[in-house]
Amino acid sequence: MQSDGHKQPRMNAAIVGVGTLFDTLTLAALPPEDEAIRPAIRQLIADAIADLPSDRRARSWAGFDAAFSRKLGEAGFLGLTLPKAYGGQERGPFARFVVVEELLSAGAPVAAHWIADRQSAPLILNFGTEEQRQFYIPRICRGEFFFCIGMSEPNSGSDLASVRTRAERTDAGWRVNGQKIWTTNAMYSDYMIALLRTSGSADDRHSGLSQLIIDLKAPGVTVRPIMDLAGDSHFAEVFFDNVDLPADALIGAEGDGWRQVTAELAFERSGPERIYSSIILLDAWIAHLRHVGRKDSATLDLVGNFTARLATLRAMSIACTARLAAGDSPVVEASLVKDLGTSFEQELPIAIGADLAAWPDEVVSDDLHRTLAYITHLAPSFSLRGGTREILRGILARGMGLR
Amino acid sequence: MNAAEFIEPFARLMDEVMTPAAVRAAERGGDISSLWQMVQESGYLDALVSEEAGGAGLDLGVVHGLWQILGRRAVPLPIGETMLARALLSMAGQDAPDGPIVLAVMTGNAPVIVPLGQIAQHVLVENAAGLTLYSAASGAPQGTGIYGDLSARFQWDAVSGNSFAKPEAGLRAYAALLRAAMIAGAADELVQRTADYAAQRVQFGKPIGRQQALQQNLAVMAEHAVAARLASQLGCAGGLPISPAAAATAKSVASHAAALVANTAHAVHGAIGISEEYDLQLLTRRLHEWRLADGSENYWNRILGAQRLASAAASVDFVRSALPCAAR
Numbered sequence: 001m002q003s004d005g006h007k008q009p010r011m012n013a014a015i016v017g018v019g020t021l022f023d024t025l026t027l028a029a030l031p032p033e034d035e036a037i038r039p040a041i042r043q044l045i046a047d048a049i050a051d052l053p054s055d056r057r058a059r060s061w062a063g064f065d066a067a068f069s070r071k072l073g074e075a076g077f078l079g080l081t082l083p084k085a086y087g088g089q090e091r092g093p094f095a096r097f098v099v100v101e102e103l104l105s106a107g108a109p110v111a112a113h114w115i116a117d118r119q120s121a122p123l124i125l126n127f128g129t130e131e132q133r134q135f136y137i138p139r140i141c142r143g144e145f146f147f148c149i150g151m152s153e154p155n156s157g158s159d160l161a162s163v164r165t166r167a168e169r170t171d172a173g174w175r176v177n178g179q180k181i182w183t184t185n186a187m188y189s190d191y192m193i194a195l196l197r198t199s200g201s202a203d204d205r206h207s208g209l210s211q212l213i214i215d216l217k218a219p220g221v222t223v224r225p226i227m228d229l230a231g232d233s234h235f236a237e238v239f240f241d242n243v244d245l246p247a248d249a250l251i252g253a254e255g256d257g258w259r260q261v262t263a264e265l266a267f268e269r270s271g272p273e274r275i276y277s278s279i280i281l282l283d284a285w286i287a288h289l290r291h292v293g294r295k296d297s298a299t300l301d302l303v304g305n306f307t308a309r310l311a312t313l314r315a316m317s318i319a320c321t322a323r324l325a326a327g328d329s330p331v332v333e334a335s336l337v338k339d340l341g342t343s344f345e346q347e348l349p350i351a352i353g354a355d356l357a358a359w360p361d362e363v364v365s366d367d368l369h370r371t372l373a374y375i376t377h378l379a380p381s382f383s384l385r386g387g388t389r390e391i392l393r394g395i396l397a398r399g400m401g402l403r
Numbered sequence: 404m405n406a407a408e409f410i411e412p413f414a415r416l417m418d419e420v421m422t423p424a425a426v427r428a429a430e431r432g433g434d435i436s437s438l439w440q441m442v443q444e445s446g447y448l449d450a451l452v453s454e455e456a457g458g459a460g461l462d463l464g465v466v467h468g469l470w471q472i473l474g475r476r477a478v479p480l481p482i483g484e485t486m487l488a489r490a491l492l493s494m495a496g497q498d499a500p501d502g503p504i505v506l507a508v509m510t511g512n513a514p515v516i517v518p519l520g521q522i523a524q525h526v527l528v529e530n531a532a533g534l535t536l537y538s539a540a541s542g543a544p545q546g547t548g549i550y551g552d553l554s555a556r557f558q559w560d561a562v563s564g565n566s567f568a569k570p571e572a573g574l575r576a577y578a579a580l581l582r583a584a585m586i587a588g589a590a591d592e593l594v595q596r597t598a599d600y601a602a603q604r605v606q607f608g609k610p611i612g613r614q615q616a617l618q619q620n621l622a623v624m625a626e627h628a629v630a631a632r633l634a635s636q637l638g639c640a641g642g643l644p645i646s647p648a649a650a651a652t653a654k655s656v657a658s659h660a661a662a663l664v665a666n667t668a669h670a671v672h673g674a675i676g677i678s679e680e681y682d683l684q685l686l687t688r689r690l691h692e693w694r695l696a697d698g699s700e701n702y703w704n705r706i707l708g709a710q711r712l713a714s715a716a717a718s719v720d721f722v723r724s725a726l727p728c729a730a731r
Contacts, residue, residue, distance in 0.1 A: 021594050022629055027464070027636035029729030105719040276719070283717050290712060297705055300712070304704030307711045308655035310718055311648075311726040312634040318728055319633060340626045396625060397618035400598045 022399065025333045027315055028322035034094040041077055041099050045106045055370035057107025058280040061114050061273060062234040064188050066146070069113035073143030078117050082125060087138030093324040097272060097317070104276040111185055111234070116140045116147035119267045120193055123211070127252030127260050132213070136191075150180040150194030150214070150238065151261070157182075158391050160195065161205045161258065165240065167196040167212050173247040174212060176220075176240040184385070186236035187225045192216055195257050209257030212249045219243070229377050263329050268386045270320045270334035275313040275341035277382050278348040281375045282306060284368045285352045292362050302355060306348065313341050332399035335392040342383040349376040409461060410468040413447055421476040423682045429479040430551040435522055439503060442482055451490035451643070458493065462730075467584050467639040471632070474588025474693075477685040479553055481505045481519040483581040488527040490643070491534060491577075495567035500525055504536070506578045506697075512560050518696050520544050520555025528559070529574035535564040551688065576650035578697040583635040583653035586693050589686045590628035590657075590664040596683065597621065597668045604673075617671060624667040627660035640728055648725040651707035654698060661694035 048068050049057060056063065072078050080096040082088025089095065103110050121140045124132055139145040156162045165178025180186075180194060192214045200208035216223060220243035225233035252260045289299060316337045323330035353372055356364055383389040397403050420438055429435050442448065450466050452458020470483050481503045488504040502524030507517045509530040517526065523539045542557030570577065598621055601612030611617055638645070638653030665687040669676045676683040694700075714721050 020632075021591050021625060025629055025633070027633060027640060027728055029640075029727070101719060105717060279718060286712065286718065290715070295709070295712060300705040300708030301701050302704070302708070303711050304651065304655060304706065304708030305700070307707050307718070307722065308634070308652040308704065309630075311637060311652045311722040312630055312656045314719070314722055315633045315637045315726075315728050316630065336626050336629060339622070340630060390619065393619045393622035394615070396622035397612075400594075400621060400625060402598060402602060402612040402618050402621065 022333060022336065024323055024328070024330070025316065025319045025336070026322075028319050030094050030098060030318060034091065034098050037077075037091075037095055037098050038102060040075070041102045042106075044071065044075055044077070045102060045108045049106060049108055052107070052109075053370075054107070054280055054284045054367045055374050058278075058371045058374050059109070059232070060104055060107045060277075060280070061110050062184075062232060063107075063109025064111040064185065065109035066112045066143075066188075068109055069146075070143040072113065073141060078113055078143055079121060079137070079141030082121055082137060082141060086125070086133055087141035088121075089141075093321045094318075097321045101272050101276070104273055105279050107280045112146050112188060113140070113143050115149055115185065115189075116145060118271065119149070119264050120147035120191075122267055123193065123260065123264050124213075124251060126263065127211075127256075129248065131248065132251065136213075145191065146185070146189045148183050148186045148189040148192045148216075149264075150183055150186075150192045150196075152182045153179060154181050158388050160261070161209070162202045163195055163197055163209065164202055165194065165196050167198050167210065167245070167249075169198075170244065172244065174245040174249055176212070176214065176243040176245060179237065179239050181237040182226070182235050183238050184235045186216065186223050186238050187233070189216055192238065193251065195261055198254055198257075206258040208255060209261075210254045211251045211257045211260050212245060213251055214240070214243065214245060214249065218245065230374055262331065265387060266329045266331045266334050267324075269338045269392075270317075270324060270330055272314070272317045272321075274338040274386075275310070275317055275344060277342075277345040278375050278379065279310075281352060281371050282310075282348055284371050285356070288356075288362075288364065288368055292359075294359070294362070299355070302351060306344075306351075309344050313337070313344060316340070332395060335387070335395040335399075338386065339383075339389055339392045339396070342389065345382045346379045349379050406465045406468055409450075409459070409465055410472070413445070413469050414472050416441070416445055417472050417476045417478060421478050423685060426477050426479055426685055427551075429522070430553060432521075435480060435503075439480060442480065443501060448482065448485050449489055449493075451486050452493045456493045458490070463639040463642045463645075464636065464730075467636055470581055470584035471588030471591070471635075474585030474590075474689070475592040477589065477689050479519065479522075481523060483585065484519070484527075484578065487577050487581060488525075488536070491527065491570065491574075492536065495534070497536070497565065497567065500536075505539075506574055507557060508573065508575045508578075508697075509559065512558065514556050514558040516547065516554055516556050518554045518692060520557060521546055521553045523555075526557060527574065529569050532566040533569045534574065535566040537564060552692070554692070570644050572645050572647045572650060575697050576645050576647055579650045579654040579703065580635065580638045580645055582693045582697050583631065583638060583650075583657035586657040586661045586690060587628070587632040587635045589690055589693075590631050590660055593664050593668045593683075593686050593690075594621075594625050594628045596686075597624065597671045601671050611671070620667050621671065624664055627663050631657040631660040631664075637726055637728060640730065641726075642730050646725070647706055648710055651703040651710075652726055655700045655703040655707065658694040658700035658703070661690040665690040 077099050079088035080091045084090045167174045167176045198210040220241040222239040225236045227233050320337050449458035450461045454460035484506050485504045489499040492499045504525045505517045505523040507515050507526050507528050526537050542559050544555035604611050634656035635653040638649040641649050675681050
């Protein structure tokens, strides 16, 4: 619209694209052949978690169960996006969406294989040597090798480019010194893919960073679990004291670490795990409402609000998956869905707590009470892990041409 | 079907004829008959009428793209409403008259306010008898007294006419889904205009869009505009007949986005956005109107909430079955 005689700004071509903002994010459907996986994965999950109470299931991707992960591997539910030549299923991102949706919505303990399956194996496939692919990927697909990601350091959180942990060239390969922290599942993992400085100093920012695969059983590695506010130890600090690694510990090109990490984060941010973190609580609350038979208009309003947003976020997450399936790296789109998704995940425990305590004469089961407390306490982490809310909004602002 | 071959000509037509000057003229009570004639001749009013009945037989998913354009250009003609009315009339075997048709849900003989009612020639009314097409004049349309507002208050005392069965979800669900798509179109336009303004407007020696506080707000605005788009696309994905869950999801998310997007657009534009002369208000006034028309987010939340609580399914299973991302 142009007003007559009054100068109004025209659209910035970089923002507008073909006329719609972020128009690559558009409704997509799960292909029927991928939907068809659902009954089998559902059965496998039901057998494994039948006896788990809600507050254990609410831990889902903090729930470590190596035997369950191996079972998933045996049944062909890991490595769904990876080539058959490396032990994968060659099914693609939509099949992975179905399996991940089933695992998370049931609250299955997925921590053991989660990071390896989601991002380490695709990273090794994209940037690794043939030898690295042959060695690591089939074992990840079988649920035998578990990975963690070494990004944060004591003085490097959101400002990831400031990492100081160094890998120096030696005659035999690399020597690592320094420290990582807040590393999810480091104490259970076989390997860490770490972002390290291989040249220059922290002032060199994005250049001079590389990714190395560190065998966590190597001499000089110390892993110290950190207890979280719910009494669990899901993350750890990891110390490297003259840790010698072979030359083939380097993944991808030396100095390319930043570019590789950016691609990796698109995998980390684009999955349905960014909308389902509080889903066990939502289901437990709805079961409670049905049990006590509460149907007043405020209750219906809240239930409908959550349901509409859940349906929309799911559609957005599938739309993002469609970008992955098309071979894109949907960095901006994934940030958009993750920020909206984590806001939803964080609002649930606050609103459900307010609702339950607004009816103090209703009996709330111990299980629901514990689930509410657990999700309430952990919810702040939802918008920290995988990139903070403020960082993601900065990425969006860049996508809008503002920076 | 290639959606773009239907959507792009429509976008060009609207860009050409729905200039801000034309929108303002219509809002001030100007004659819209030549505009309407152009739209009528374009054939788009029968977008949802089946091919056998002489229409284009487009999927609702494609029509969503047309509805978004109506929102993006703040079109002051009931084109989307007329598309729906003509499709419903055609399915009932009734001939549709020429001229603009709006949609209204009546309870008893209580008066009802209908967007664009002042320029409608007919109203498709849902009441206890089902759906009936009335002449607009028979409902004694009265303006609301709101500046630039073409909605009208209608009232029918004795109702009679050639009634036919209403769709199962009710006419309000159809109108709500249309509103949701128009909100998505207007919201997208506002995000782009606001981002562009922020990149050009200089204060404190640099574009205000360089301020992190504004960037964060603009990012949230964009998120909600995209959510409105996906929610309304999802609502259209199931096609006709429209389900209550489809309309509820689309309208709940879009109505919530409408207020937030309008607020941020104004906050970033500052005082000029409040002026009549500047085009921003053409879009933000409509966002607020469409947010409330045919049920606000709270209305549709209650509908969807009741359906959800009636089901023993887990939330994800409920959503998968009630709101599929593809045609049922």
